[in-house]
Amino acid sequence: MTVGIIDYGVGNIGSLINMFYRLEIEASVITGPAEVRNHEHVLLPGVGAFDIAMSQLQRTGFDDAVRSHADAGRHLLGICLGMQLLLDSSEEGQLPGFGLIPGTSRKFAATSHIRVPHMSWSQVRPERNHPLVDDLPENHRFYFVHSYRVVCDSASTVLATTEYGERYPSMISSGSVVGAQFHPEKSHRFGMRMLKAWAAL
Template identity: 40%
Template sequence: MIGVVDYGMGNLHSVEKALQRLQASAIRLSEPSQAKDCRALLLPGVGAFDPAMQKLNSSGWSQQLKQWSAAQRPLLGICLGLQLLFESSAEGQEQGLALLPGRVEPLPPQAQERCPHMGWAPLTAQHPSPLLAADEQPWMYFVHSFAAIATDPDTVTATAPYGDHAVVAAVGRGALQATQFHPEKSGRCGLALLQRWLSSIQ
């Protein structure tokens, strides 16, 4: 069973729809105690960093996610769910989950690019990841104004172009994986990524 963390800041319907298409059993989790029966957690996120962390802290999810990750149990973050894994964000004052070293910063100003960055972009693999096939350069759908700056470059598994810059598109370390893009909105390539994640946690 895949537990989809429901803390009031995620587009849960599209994530659940994608998992259903892959015939994966999933359940919404409103309470941290419900996670005990799950083999993996998925942390979605849409919105701003501080309100999301406040909800995670007040609901007990912050502690649960830290314990879950410390036990090397599978956790997948999506979009804001990736950013929350880092130590802090320029978007607010709250401390992040600090499961990965680094900080979240605004996208660099680019004359030819709009912000927020909305649309499709190709991934370039940086380090091996259970989410990505080594011989492919899939296009994924992004909606974001901030991007992670990882202190440990080995945690960056893929980047994507944004003007003249390459920004972090996916990160990972062991059972902890995350994407800045929305695989559930990325068509065939996104479903293939989610299927690889499901296969890696069996």
């Protein structure tokens, strides 16, 4: 069974394919919603604006396919904007998200101490045990670039947090659904470690 990466016109597909190739994990690009059911592990990438991404998913029919995949208890990983799409909503737009993890995303408040977007290498602090964050090396770091941060309705869905002006959820999970705010495909060996662990779930 290969990892499937959804291509709905909003995401860094090439870098993800290259990362799985380096991991010797078979990965394929999903170009139509019917293909989602062929994969146990599906990755939802995303860059840009919330409403544009959600509109693309609706227009292409991927929205229903993603919900069905998650409802069936199959593994779903949303990264960067893809993580925020897992939520109920975002301050950035008017459209509802998938509602798979209760919460919303809100814009960072720019101050004299922080700049928006958050664009840097940062660490994540595990908030509970999970294969994706267990035994993280002490010197780990992931690459972040985002202007909105997640606010979860329940602390039970917060998997890991990161400090940037405030401590916010940088990884979330509920059942087989996981979100990562950073870009694992740009995070070198630490991103490779996380993607390998996810593909092994």
